[in-house]
Amino acid sequence: MAASLLAVAINVNAQPASDNSKKGKIVGTVIDAATGQTVIGANVSITGTTKGSATDLDGKFAIRNLTPGTYSVTVSYISYNKKNITGVEVSAGSPTTVNITLQPKTVGMDEVVVTATADQSSSAGLLSIQRKSVPMQDGLSSQQISKLGDGDVGSAIKRVTGVTVQDGKNVFVRGLGNRYSNVQLNGSQLPSTNPNKKEAPMDLFGSGLVSNIIVQKTFTADQSAEFSGGSVQITTREFPEERNFTLSYSTSYNTVSTLENTLTSGGSSTDFLGYDNGKRQLPSVLNSQRVSDQNAGQVANGLHNSWGISSNQSAIPSQSISVNYANQFNEDKMPIGVVSNFSYKYARELEPNKVQRFIQFFNEGSPNFLTDYNQTEGVISADLSGMLNIFVKPSPVTKIGLKSLYSNSTSDTKSIIQGPYQNGVNRLTILNFDRRTVFSNTLEMETYFQNFLSSTLTANVSFNSAKRIRPDRRTTRYNLSGNEYSFAPFGDNNGHFFSNQKDNNYAAKLKYKFEPADFLSVSTGGNVILKDRRFTARRISYRDQVAPFIDEATATQSPDVLFNDEQVENGTLEMVETTQFGTTQSDWYDGFQSIYAGFISTQWNAIDRLSFEVGGRIENSVQTIEVPLSLDGEYQEVSEVDNTDFLPAVNVTYEVSDRTNLRAAFSRTLARPEFREISNFNFADFFGGQRIYGNPDLERTRITNYDLRFETYPSGGELFALSAFYKQFENPIELFYRLTDANEVFYDNAPEADLFGVEVEGRKNITDRLQVVANASYIFSETDMGSQASNRVANITRPMVGQSPYIINVSSFYTIPKWDMNLSLSYNTFGERIVTVGKNGQQYDEYEEPFHDLGAKIEYPLGRVDLSLEASNLLNQEREYTQGPATTFRYKPGVTLQLGAKLSL
Template sequence: MNIQLFSQWFKTALLLAIVFYSFSLSAKAQSDDLGTITGKVVDAESGEPIIGANVSISGTTKGAASDIDGVYRISGIQPGSHSITVSYISYTKKNITDIQVESGEVTQLNVSLQPETIGLGEVTVTAQASTDSEAGLLSIQRKAVPMQDGLSSEYLGKTGDGNVASAMKRVTGVTLLNGKDVFIRGLGNRYSNVQLNGAPVPSTSPTKKEAPVDLINSGSVENIVVQKTFTPDQSGEFSGGSVQITSKEFPEEKNIGFSYSTSYNSVSTFENTIGYRGSPMDFLGFDNGKRTLPAVIKNSRVTSENEKELANALHGDWLINSNQQAIPSQKFELSYADQLNEANLPIGIVSNFSYKYDRSYQPGREYRVIQSYNSDADQNVLNADYMRREGKEDATLSGMLNVFLKPNSKTKIGLKNLYSNSLENSTQLIIGDYVNYPRNTRQTVQDFNRRAIFSSSGILERYFDSFLQSQLSVNISYSRAKQDRPDRRTTQYNLTPSDTYNIYFDDGGNTHFFSDQLDNNYTAKVDYELQPLRSLGLKAGFSGLLKDRDFNARRLEYQNFSGAYPNDRKDEPANVALDPVLIENDQLDLVETTQARDSYQGEQTLLAGYLSANMDFIENLTLEAGARVEQSIQKVKIRNDGESQAIANVDKTDILPAVNATYSASDKINFRGAFSMTLARPEFREISDFRFQDFVGSQIVYGNPDLNRTLIHNYDIRFESYPNPGEIFAISAFYKKFFNPIELFYRFTERTEVQYKNADQANLYGIEVEGRRNVTEQLQLVVNASYILSETRSKEEDRFRTANFERPMYGQSPYSFNAGTFYTIPQWNMELSANYNTFGERIVTVGMGRHPDDEYEQPFHKVDLGVKYRPGQFTIKADVENLLDQEVVYKQGDVITNKYAPGVTYNVGISYNF
């Protein structure tokens, strides 16, 4: 989606919001003196919504029936104290007294009904006016079939996390790698799936399965659920867990909000950063065409005939400047939410628009690559030893529009739309030694990396109370993910004996690199549930996924084949040293080094069907058993000499059984157990023979068309207790066995090259503990921790390729720990929070045979503090991140391979709701 389409989309959304807002003004003026009671009616034992329950206000004719979500809403109520009666066939009637209704306010009242028991009459209770959404999510978790953990929108508001990625690290057993890669139970992207509103989120990365959860604003999220045991209605690509992100649908009351926030970083803010002259649209996250691949070679390769024309058409500004300041970040957010026409055809509208801009600076980042370890001398020989300075410009533009309606109380239809465009525009200056001997090199990198995602889901839910209490759910989705890296430019200069830097051509360090990737996902999912017996529920469904990817890359390189390059230009800046005039005069060559494998087209067709039964024939024991069948066909093609050539064709059908059992010792204590078989498929990039290198001296990564899928056996047990609403204590143990796990191995070459390959097998054992306690009405404590051991065994043929024949799994942390405390001061309308997060060292690169060890990211201890103050309709927030000011460190043996200081970040924001 380009900026023109997004602009039109946003204008339409804004116009809709204005129309609905104007439409509701007159109705609001008439109802300002009256109040509303709304809430949800659920089964006290299962936690499922009750559809069609009667809710009436005593002494009046006012009432409502709960709809397909179990939600009821009664408007036009006189202020004061009221009582309501809630009833439904085969459930015990409930009377609730002392419900306080305020003028012009919405009173929230959720109700749970007990299944009818002989001898049990009506129940009368006193109302609790407020509802804790954290407690509601825990109630769903307590009654859910699979083992799961989650975050409510209320909890996200407490922590202040700006996007889903930063919030995820607060879930038990979840850690974050590179600020956006979600690792569940120590397992990386390939072993998990991420869904937005029931549809898979496509990747914006050409190198791995990376769902861009950092692009999803936490303010638009209703809840995040991390399902940790497999059920047949989920994708079979499931081992670590399934992240299920749900955006909001029907708001409880109208809200129009505006917020502004800014931040200061101790390392970079107000420092002179490095950068280059880009396009006027960069601050919005788009290129205006300045970096576009020249038309002269769009459909042809570089030749001696078009070389000169190409040189003049390329973006030729190579200068790195340091005259810009790293200004404080700026973020603006506008939201509108309302529920209209409640009495006849309820329409729910939720919309959100946000923009964030940040300019930062990393003054010194150590980077080293080990070539080999000399055991006799007990020392490491380095392939590269660099110091990197980096300036970055980040811009994110996001919008969301959800529109839902309920034609009747048993039907819900909706459309959920999300768009986000994010830019990371970086400038790097890299200085250091390369390839084992004092050859000091100076490199520059100018990299415009744009990522965008668009997702649209059409949803239909229909309840049939006249036929075995059955329910039909349909989800049809289209999602699109794009990554664009136009004209990534690099230069390389080497230090001479006379202490001057001369441009150097032999290592291929002076380049233009163009790449773009477009993923399209078309999904359809149908689920049907029915309950032929009170103790037996059946669920069946099918789904289809059509996925296509188009990845294109072009490599252009400056070379001095003739040796005619003028000596007086060697020490000049790149604008002079790579002047197109030199190519016109045949003193410099511009050649194309693109190979056929550098571009590919991927297609995947995934068809699935499942059947499961939920049984509770034995008192207090619930058992779900079923299986899923998946057929996946993956194809990867390249263009070779103008012909399409298939380099990978994977066609597999798998049967994936799953059993989940829960024994409820009481309404507050559960014992759970689960077994399942799941899998992990290789990505398009991994089964294509594409190669990529960040800069001279860094790793070159290759794909492998011969990769096999990974099969996984999962075993889980769990004890959980829910002492009071909003509280939990749980302990889990799990074991996973992997067959043919996919890992990165070094190739037998002189250069630093790695390739995806299957290891023989792997085992993973773990324990998780979670606790949430309301110490007082004002103080809440949240703690969770995990301890995980894993072991990967390489194949015998790879014994000498790896530093360790047996080692932990790639990216797996042996432990993680999260702790948070939240304190409210009602009389001051203030909330205080403190959060701590850490993890154990984890492998980021598998070492090769001649290395001293694998490369590990070292533990990082992050402490955040926050305060929120609400004077009237304003909310003022302030927080500090990384209070300990710890550095990020990677080590391989005793060598620090990567090190930098993220600094302490101070955030301040203000919002207004009306």
């Protein structure tokens, strides 16, 4: 379907040019001023003529082939006051945008005359949608994202009130982590590319792909039940008003990394594209059998035995290129919209001197470190993505679209870790090729039945696939003996690790909305989500446990020499497979989840200026984990979570005036455990690093939500809002230290937790050149473990894991008309938040300390080329984790400067 539509679009585009290039057009959207909904079927015409258009399913209109000049536009529709807009200036070759609001008819008012304001900013348009929305929400327009200079959605979204982002993909809404939020792309939930947690890969999506990002903060019955902090809804572009082709290039310099000698090692010839060419693949002999004495030599010969790490290559400036093409064809017959993007980024970086410590216990206030490591990493990253959206309007009231997205991101990391572990000193190396891929396809349809209760039917089906592949992760461990490091032959610390995770998500959604009365609308529908995950891992180790043992001279050889396949073939080293199968611990698991949901929601305005949205949702979810008993054995179920829940949702809005609202909301929502969390798989990044265990006995979290909000919109593009909220959690899922002397953590339910918060947000146009946007959140949370946990955790009462007590965002935008130059300055920070719950004997929980990110951007147009210079982390802050008086992790990422150019054709 996509290929045929694109062929039609290309043929249409190939027609000979006409004098239409000398004409102009008026485009825009018509909105109901009372409800904020788009008006379908409104008549928009050039005053005094028969030339005009009717608004379509999205409330959009276009009057084409206009001679440049000044016009008046008349807008009319039954039950609305007619509106006449004067002073609409039309230029050749580019559209004039006029967005229009219609007032419902009232006695004594028949017509409104205004002077047009062309090219209303999309930021102001998004605020208008926010003002009239049923739930409480905040958002970012594509225009605002462009001004801030954020290259991907993960960077941009932290500008939204109450939102922070960790590592470019872990979303915290109102201080609550990923498990309490859901991320949707074009109405479909994104699958996770992290086997350990629910992690939306938003850093994979370039900001140039999106039309807007909306964060819905109060629950409505048509949303997924896994909703508490908020729902992040990313919408990509659909029907562009004019042809757009841009070619962008950027390069960046980092004060810590760039031009320094970084760590590298031999890879495959296709690594620069983000794909391994098969060099790191598992030897074929292991597809159906484990490593044994009989096949060890064959396995060793088939492995990628390149272990050396060198530091003779410089970390070059990163390179990024992006191509965007968007157009609308066949506008006068059956409009076809095409939006496409291709982007590629390559970077070679150095991340030196990371502090990695684990506190075993505190002795009279002083920490006893089990590990005290210093880690240096060389990272080569390659990101490649493409998007193609094709939309068709068979009629003005019907829209069909296919949205496809592919993104591949690879991080090729070489690490050297040195320092004491217990009573010895270690030198560890890690070579890790980590590939994450997302493929998303959504087919959607929307149609409007004007003569049948003004009803709208929307439906979509989607298939999302996510992969995370670690082919041949190689680790070594050497102990300091005298003045030399020598091979440490025990455990799984020297060897190969292969893992492969594939998630398939299938979803279908149907929603029908109708208006049985002028003051009442009803929405009903349902959806089905089927999730399927397969995770497999293989562990292969080199050991020296059979006499005669390796002599000291051989033990100090480099890994390239020591782990050569000849050492295995001649019996000098023993090759052992330690892959685990079974119900107690397993390195393989299959996860299945089915969610069946139905909902009904009513929105009514029976009382002047007071509107109610009352709805309910029923969801049945079944999650199961199965593990194999052997490599080729049958699977056995080890965990099942089966629940049916009724989830009410109430949203109330009182319009104090046309520009001011009071809002209140109540709802119940859920947070379900992830597949990895209810499996019995465990993994550690390196010897002495944190080992994470699953827990098949986890229960879902039930959350009760209360919200209040005051908001006012003084003028176009301006806002002041004050919100307060309270959330009560039953069985919150958190990460705890295990009661062992090792650095081990596991997932478990805390009994209960409470969260209170306030948010304040403002957008103000100081002058016609200067705009300031600021928001801040203060949040208090408390988890009560109960007195029975006093011998298990460091603190019986504490804040929730991942919960920041405050979040601050400030941005300012200034325009210099003389040079057509745009300047922006942005600041983001958050309060300290718990990353791991401390155990008994540690006295303290582990916290991530505040990070103050100050950034700036300059944009300057030079003909068809827009030049930009931006900087991040101008304060040169360091990232730090602490546990009581001790630092457990510290790294200084440096200041990054980026120079970019965008050519528009």
